[in-house]
Amino acid sequence: MDIRPITPGYAVSPQITATDLPAIAAAGFTTVICNRPDSEVEADLQTAAIRAAAEAAGLRYEVLELNQQTLTPDNAARQRALVAASEGPVLAYCRSGTRCSVIWAIGQAGQIPTDEIIARTAAAGYQLDNLRPALDQLAAQPS
Secondary structure (H helix, E strand, O other): OOOEEEEOOEEEEOOOOHHHHHHHHHOOOOEEEEOOOHHHOOHHHOHHHHHHHHHHOOOEEEEOOOOHHHOOHHHHHHHHHHHHOOOOOEEEEOOOOHHHHHHHHHHHEOOEOHHHHHHHHHHOOOOOHHHHHHHHHHHHOOO
């Protein structure tokens, strides 16, 4: 398990397993968000298996499957809503953690400066400099 904090209330991780969930709960997370489609993983890593382990560990479990085409402002708003509904820190995961970082970044455009978005994701190990023009464009749009 490789948990990488982006904010005090939001961290990302590469793929987790059912056996990771007790440690995730012990680390203080209250919600786990899966951003990885079931079509990418074998049965023991699909949402049904991870959900059962998450709920057994006392965690809320949400699914927002993302791929290159669905990293959109609408899905960023959905991810933000899932995070806002959590009663504590959130761990989002996908294959490498990149999609979870990108969807967070898109959701923060216009909320915090682009430089801060890029710095926070870079500190977590995700270089999103290539998103700067898109983040700046989103930030410039009226709310």
